[in-house]
Amino acid sequence: MSRSEGGRALRHTVLDVIRARPALRTALAAVVPVGFVTVLLFLPYLLLLVHSFWRLEGGAITHHFTLENYRRLFGTTLYPSTIWFSAGIAIRVTLLSLALAYPLAYVVAFKVKRHRKLMYMAVIIPLWVSYLVRAYAWKIILGQSGILNGLLEAAGLIDQPLTFLLYSRWAVILALTHIYTPFTLMPIYAVLEAIPPELKEASHDLYASRWQTFLRITLPLSLPGVLAGSTFAFVLSMGDFLAPQLLGGNDSALMVSNLVWSLFGVAYNWPLGAAVSVVVLLLTLGLLWLANKVETAMSYAGERADLAGQRVSVAEAARGRR
């Protein structure tokens, strides 16, 4: 028997053993995803957590348990106020994103009859453009010799370029809103589109005007999407790092992610940086948990399946009618 034949035989034996045992097969199939998540997600978080309880002594990290980092974090106003400031930016971004995304999703879902898919893609397309490009674009628009100043000057509205446009918190909010609005829009659109048109007709049939129908039927039924979209916008912009770096001013270049970055990088204080990260992580997880709770409490979880079912039958009815 040659070596290659022997190898083939062994391979066959191994495959037979695997085939004969469904449990083993499942375990093998699970190894890759579980391993992936463990190595790239859980281990780093664990490291982060462990680091936050270690001590920095004379520029070196020593492996002695301490709560000093957390004490320092909450002992000064710098860290809590930065977290608070970041949350403030994130709330503004969330509200602006909602204000933009909801009407847009509504129009695309209900008013656009033809090319709806195309319209939806057009709204989503910014997501395909590199984040960095989008952030830099705002530099070009808002800069001292930027497009906006150029236009205003050409129109004769200003003599001197406006300097407060760029490097301000509003520049950060503007850019973040631009970047994260598609994330807000997607879940809202998905929920709106799943509302059976029959429900709106039923509301009109029962004497409700268009506005009343919106307030009492469409809006309540779309709240889960609004909640999901808001969570996206808030969490993503709260943790954003590049927009404040590129566009922020004296008052706004320092969001919590920038703080963590400088603690890890410039200050080489990994334990403190890790502690700040852990606090922000816990806040974010708490928020996600809360959002999930609220969504469940709104209790459309069951109905959404019904809605989808109704929608199919409505579509069938419409086909029958034509």
Add this chain to the structure above:
Amino acid sequence: MAPLLELRRLSKRFGTFAAVDDLSLEIGSGEFLTFLGASGSGKTTTLRMIAGFESPTAGEIFMGGGSITALPPFKRDINTVFQHYALFPHMSVRENIGYGLRMRGVPAAERSTRVTHALHMVQLAELGDRSPRQLSGGQQQRVALARALVNRPRVLLLDEPLGALDLKLRKEMQLELKRLQTQLGITFVYVTHDQEEALTMSDRIALMRQGRIEQLGTPQDLYDRPRSRYVADFIGDTNLLSGTVVESGEGRVSLLIGDVRLIGVSDAPLEPGAEAWLSVRPEAIRVANAAGAGSPHTADGNGLNAKVSELVYAGSTVRLHAVLPSGQRLVAYAQVGASLEPGVEVQLTWPIERGRCVAE
């Protein structure tokens, strides 16, 4: 008496397709009128125009003498029961039923009384605080009905409301709907593709075909006096024997079917030489064993000789399938225990006025 609802030369086109084509109809107060037709015949589109969900391409709709063509649905004194109920999933049963009253600004106390009353009316008194998804299909149907009726509309539109229910429940609901309609005196405009449902409940049926009314009349009119082959075929079971018109006049038409001449009745004269059908309902046919006997009735034009091809036992009767010498087939009902078997020659006769001559 003036009609409550009038459709005047109503048309609805989707692109080049005419879903409803120049349709005119008057519906009386307290009437139960059914639009009956196959899918795509325009019955639902007509209903949706009455409700205000579709605006007609041409024509007008009048209610109580005034035009409502331009009114949005929420300004029409009409309510709809939808095919898939369309209950609001985020509201309780009571909130669903009270929705219309609330939108009309009925005070809370009165609203509550009327909702309770409506719940009793559809026998759901115990379920007011449930969510619609906790109800069975039949119960959801009743909620949809209560949600519409609680507003005491002048006209109630029902779009295949029983389509999603099983047969037994459907039969029960048919009777209940009819009872409610008689009791409340509300005009019902009903859409269905189920001819039996239409026959059971309606005062009048408008049989729709390709966006037009093929025939309008009482269930008995449509069953006993179909004006076309389509109507005869659509309503109930019937035998359609195709032949050629020999002569016609004074309500009688003589047809040549195979090599037999048969006579039928017809409201409209038919052109000699034209293609036509004789429609004879199975229950009108008398079956006799033809062995040895002559065929005295065939000469009268209301009887045939045929050969039994199949006997199907159906409880109280036997369905008898017979083949004519020309190859056309016929169904009749025979008595259980009659000495019949496949291959036997039978004589089939019927009262002359039960044979209807119809054109396409």
